[in-house]
Amino acid sequence: MSETDSFIEEVSDEVRRDKLFALYRKYGWIAGVIVVLVVGAASYNEWRKHTEIQAAQGFGDAIMTALTAEDVAKRSDAIALVAAPTSETQAFLDLLQAAAKTEARDRDGALALLDGLAANPDAPQTYRSLAELKAVMLRGASQDRTARLAVLDKLATPGNPFRALAMEQKALALYEFGETDAALGLLLAILEEPEVSQGLLERSQQLIVALGGTVPQSPTVDPTNG
Structure with a gap:
């Protein structure tokens, strides 16, 4: 270079x-x-x-x-004082407080909480549906027939997490209305629902028998077939 x-x-x-x-x-x-x-x-x-x-x-x-808190009325008041960091935790608190008010025989107070939660667009849909179910159960026969069945029909749609419970409540309502055959049909349908809890299955079977129906026998498994 x-x-x-x-x-x-x-x-x-x-x-x-x-x-x-x-x-x-x-x-x-x-x-x-x-x-x-x-x-x-x-x-x-x-x-x-x-x-x-x-x-x-x-x-x-x-x-x-x-x-x-041992006193249920004080328990409800204490729950109301808990600060909820999110809308989901507030919905959970509303359900707890409604349960405490129900136990304290404050039906109107419990219904006010449940109805408010069911109508709250910021609350998770699962909590809103549960609030609707609890409210219709708490109102019972005092609720208008059309309104009662409309709520239960909505909750009993496929995919709703409380479908089977709503079917059970509708069967009870139909029995109260004197529609025993329709009630039995719903109870039998519950037995065919997937992932139904054992408790609900047993209640449905007991109600079927109490209403004069027959609980279908479970299919017998042939040990020689697979």
């Missing part, structure tokens, strides 16, 4: 270094900000997780304290 070429290469290296330092001075702060953001985000996530765990523990402790 000639001296001229060597000189040109050295000059080029210096120019590149100057450009690199210029770029670093101009944009180097961005890398620093990115590092700060990454570290800050990780710290925030850890703080958020810790805060959420503490809030959940505090919420659970507050509920347990409220439920230990």
